[in-house]
Amino acid sequence: MDGLTFYSGFVVPFIVGTSVLFAVIVYKYVRWFARLPRRDKLSVRRGMFSGATVAAAWECLMESLLHRRIWRVNPALGYMHTSFALGWFLLIAVGWIETVAYLGGRFVPLQGHIFFKYFTTELQHGPRWGVNFEAVMDLLLLYVLSGVALALFKRLRSRAMGMRRTTQLRMGDRVAMASLWFIFPMRLLAESFTSGIHGSGGFLTGGLGGVLATVVPAGVMPIAELGAWWGYSIALGVFFVSMPFSRYMHIFTEIPLIFLRRWGVRGEVGREKSFDHFQLEACSRCGICIDPCQMQRDGGMTGVQSVYFIRDRRYNRLSRRMADSCMACGRCEAKCPVGLELDTLRVGSRYTLNNTPSNDRWAYARGGNGRSDIAGASLPSETAQVGYFAGCMTLLSPRILRAMESVFAAAGEDVWWADREGGVCCGRPMKLAGEVDAARDMMKLNEELFRRHGITTLVTSCPICLRVFREDYSLRGIEVLHHSEYFQRLVAGGRISLKAGSERLTYHDPCELGRGCGIYDEPREVLRAVGELAEPSETREEALCCGSSIAGNAIGGVAQTLMGRAVGRAFEATGASCVVTACPLCKKALARGTELPVLDLAEVVERHLMTAADSK
Amino acid sequence: MGAVNFGYGISAARGMDLDRNDLGPAREIADEVPEFRACIACGGCTATCTAGNLTSFNFRMVHTLVRRGEYAGAYREMNKCMLCGKCRLVCPRGINTRGVVMQIKRKLGDY
Numbered sequence: 001m002d003g004l005t006f007y008s009g010f011v012v013p014f015i016v017g018t019s020v021l022f023a024v025i026v027y028k029y030v031r032w033f034a035r036l037p038r039r040d041k042l043s044v045r046r047g048m049f050s051g052a053t054v055a056a057a058w059e060c061l062m063e064s065l066l067h068r069r070i071w072r073v074n075p076a077l078g079y080m081h082t083s084f085a086l087g088w089f090l091l092i093a094v095g096w097i098e099t100v101a102y103l104g105g106r107f108v109p110l111q112g113h114i115f116f117k118y119f120t121t122e123l124q125h126g127p128r129w130g131v132n133f134e135a136v137m138d139l140l141l142l143y144v145l146s147g148v149a150l151a152l153f154k155r156l157r158s159r160a161m162g163m164r165r166t167t168q169l170r171m172g173d174r175v176a177m178a179s180l181w182f183i184f185p186m187r188l189l190a191e192s193f194t195s196g197i198h199g200s201g202g203f204l205t206g207g208l209g210g211v212l213a214t215v216v217p218a219g220v221m222p223i224a225e226l227g228a229w230w231g232y233s234i235a236l237g238v239f240f241v242s243m244p245f246s247r248y249m250h251i252f253t254e255i256p257l258i259f260l261r262r263w264g265v266r267g268e269v270g271r272e273k274s275f276d277h278f279q280l281e282a283c284s285r286c287g288i289c290i291d292p293c294q295m296q297r298d299g300g301m302t303g304v305q306s307v308y309f310i311r312d313r314r315y316n317r318l319s320r321r322m323a324d325s326c327m328a329c330g331r332c333e334a335k336c337p338v339g340l341e342l343d344t345l346r347v348g349s350r351y352t353l354n355n356t357p358s359n360d361r362w363a364y365a366r367g368g369n370g371r372s373d374i375a376g377a378s379l380p381s382e383t384a385q386v387g388y389f390a391g392c393m394t395l396l397s398p399r400i401l402r403a404m405e406s407v408f409a410a411a412g413e414d415v416w417w418a419d420r421e422g423g424v425c426c427g428r429p430m431k432l433a434g435e436v437d438a439a440r441d442m443m444k445l446n447e448e449l450f451r452r453h454g455i456t457t458l459v460t461s462c463p464i465c466l467r468v469f470r471e472d473y474s475l476r477g478i479e480v481l482h483h484s485e486y487f488q489r490l491v492a493g494g495r496i497s498l499k500a501g502s503e504r505l506t507y508h509d510p511c512e513l514g515r516g517c518g519i520y521d522e523p524r525e526v527l528r529a530v531g532e533l534a535e536p537s538e539t540r541e542e543a544l545c546c547g548s549s550i551a552g553n554a555i556g557g558v559a560q561t562l563m564g565r566a567v568g569r570a571f572e573a574t575g576a577s578c579v580v581t582a583c584p585l586c587k588k589a590l591a592r593g594t595e596l597p598v599l600d601l602a603e604v605v606e607r608h609l610m611t612a613a614d615s616k
Numbered sequence: 617m618g619a620v621n622f623g624y625g626i627s628a629a630r631g632m633d634l635d636r637n638d639l640g641p642a643r644e645i646a647d648e649v650p651e652f653r654a655c656i657a658c659g660g661c662t663a664t665c666t667a668g669n670l671t672s673f674n675f676r677m678v679h680t681l682v683r684r685g686e687y688a689g690a691y692r693e694m695n696k697c698m699l700c701g702k703c704r705l706v707c708p709r710g711i712n713t714r715g716v717v718m719q720i721k722r723k724l725g726d727y
């Protein structure tokens with residue numbers, strides 16, 4: 001045999017660190033997984049042997065190793081992440097191949113692979129299988145080192161990379177980060193000393209080794225060599241032990257997260273869930289979610305963005321203010337490279353902090369015998385095909401109501417007005433505030449109301465109501481439409497005709513309608529029929545929030561106004577003469593932020609309704 | 617106590633002794649929602665209130681009493697609020713009224 005042994009005292013820190021890391025990770029993942037509801041476990045079992053698994057593996061490659069989504073947002077940051085992830089992965093993978101190339105199928109313990117250079121000095125150097133492994137490994141090391149240099153630079157001057165300083169670090173993070181930075185320089189030093197002594201090594205370690213051999217006295221070289229290997233092993237050991245308690249946990253956690261997501265596991269809107277742990281610990285604290293946030297950008301509210309929220313929730317230090325300071329606008333979620341359900345996580349925490357037992361709160365709305373006493377609802381004889389639920393905010397905007405009336409009349413629609421004389425709120429504001437139990441009660445009240453009137457279509461003007469009808473209500477047999485979809489159908493079906501105009505209009509995507517329900521095209525189609533559409537610079541999936549979101553429980557009037565003005569400026573820059581939106585709340589909020597007239601889509605449709613006189 | 621009672625006294629139920637009331641919780645609420653101090657008790661919130669439309673819930677009355685340290689029943693009353701947010705849109709002082717509701721529920725659950 002070759003007489004190689006793979007043991008030296010310095011491997012102990014590495015072995016200990018690896019064992020601890022492995023044990024903690026297995027413990028965490030098994031525990032989180034075990035606590036998933038049975039429904040999720042079933043869908044995992046079903047997804048496991050389907051194409052979803054292949055897709056997940058591919059996504060892991062693209063995201064966990066190559067970090068494609070980070071590249072797209074910020075190339076410098078992408079390079080840094082990739083150099084660590086891909087570089088380190090390749091160092092391990094190619095290192096493994098190198099071991100096999102030199103030693104064949106012989107069993108080599110883990111530390112033998114990691115500290116290969118140290119243990120194999122007696123081997124014949126030079127290429128194997130036609131590959132100069134020493135040079136390849138040096139190149140990879142250089143690649144990772146370039147990432148380390150960039151990371152150092154980022155810490156010192158985060159603005160230079162177009163990033164904000166993400167966090168004040170916690171203890172675990174500090175230790176992990178410091179040790180991580182030491183790992184690769186120590187490896188370089190250790191391998192260089194060994195190369196210097198034995199005249200081996202590639203262009204990097206061999207070159208540096210040669211230099212070291214000339215400046216360091218020959219007697220000191222072996223001591224320095226051993227010291228450097230100890231340093232390398234300790235850095236690895238410390239990093240591995242601190243990793244599960246630091247943000248670097250994301251390196252591994254993104255992988256189970258991707259698989260679970262592909263197998264159909266999701267967070268539960270309105271409640272915390274075991275799956276959330278995978279999401280919380282998969283956050284790399286890259287800080288990409290900070291810049292899109294209008295609370296930060298325009299509202300002067302710093303330190304409450306998703307990255308901070310996730311950090312605080314993960315370490316069990318979440319304050320109510322933190323949980324409540326968010327509009328759930330979804331802008332950061334759309335940018336998060338890990339694809340975390342940031343809105344769901346935030347609202348779930350509100351449930352934990354705010355939910356109070358329902359105590360039959362809405363008994364007054366239910367009346368004596370379980371029947372609702374509220375107006376409209378008390379006329380069960382009134383039935384119609386189409387029900388119209390204005391929603392609280394629309395009731396505050398009589399012009400929208402009047403416009404709806406005109407459109408219904410023009411289309412000859414027989415409509416039952418569900419809440420004209422006052423009704424119960426849809427329940428979404430309660431849910432977004434964390435009071436899920438009370439919200440559930442309100443939803444039941446409305447469900448019963450809708451059923452009693454025999455409608456088959458439910459139209460609403462409010463995207464907040466729309467979303468909760470679609471996501472939380474059980475309304476089998478009733479099609480729920482936003483008025484923008486309804487208008488688009490009326491026009492397409494020839495039930496109403498619109499007069500074309502030449503006015504230049506711009507359109508504001510309400511968060512709940514766009515990112516929330518995926519409705520972008522219907523309102524635009526209607527608008528293009530009546531005027532020229534000018535898009536603001538951030539639109540559709542990237543649209544701005546009006547700033548007055550109903551989810552913003554702890555956002556003061558000043559911040560709302562500041563955000564509203566910033567949005568207003570974006571619309572003024574389009575040169576349009578009128579801002580159109582499709583949400584009564586957005587309409588009110590935008591009207592405070594711009595001098596331009598702000599109309600709801602319903603008003604625009606009403607104005608352009610073709611009457612009998614027009615068509616002559 | 618020997619004085620004749622002519623029936624003009626302030627009825628006990630309506631008496632409000634600002635020196636005795638514990639204004640601590642009221643202050644805490646106002647600290648969380650600072651604009652609340654600017655309330656002019658105009659009643660816009662009550663006029664538009666969704667819950668007030670269906671019941672005798674009177675938001676202005678409750679929060680005005682709370683500001684004066686009268687907390688009895690405030691929590692129970694606030695449970696009628698649907699957090700719909702209409703009041704916030706009409707409030708002329710731009711007060712985060714939903715925030716006030718939530719704070720009253722958090723801070724005055726024991727009264």
Ligand code: SF4
Nearest residue numbers: 283285286287289336
């Ligand atoms: S939430 Fe997403 S975008 Fe924000 S820091 Fe974490 S990984 Fe980055």
Ligand code: SF4
Nearest residue numbers: 293326327329330332
């Ligand atoms: S959801 Fe919107 S308001 Fe909340 S943190 Fe993300 S970008 Fe900011």
Ligand code: SF4
Nearest residue numbers: 655658659660661707
């Ligand atoms: S509308 Fe505003 S200012 Fe008026 S009573 Fe209500 S909270 Fe106070």
Ligand code: SF4
Nearest residue numbers: 665697698700701703
């Ligand atoms: S949020 Fe509450 S207090 Fe305000 S209008 Fe709605 S139900 Fe009334």
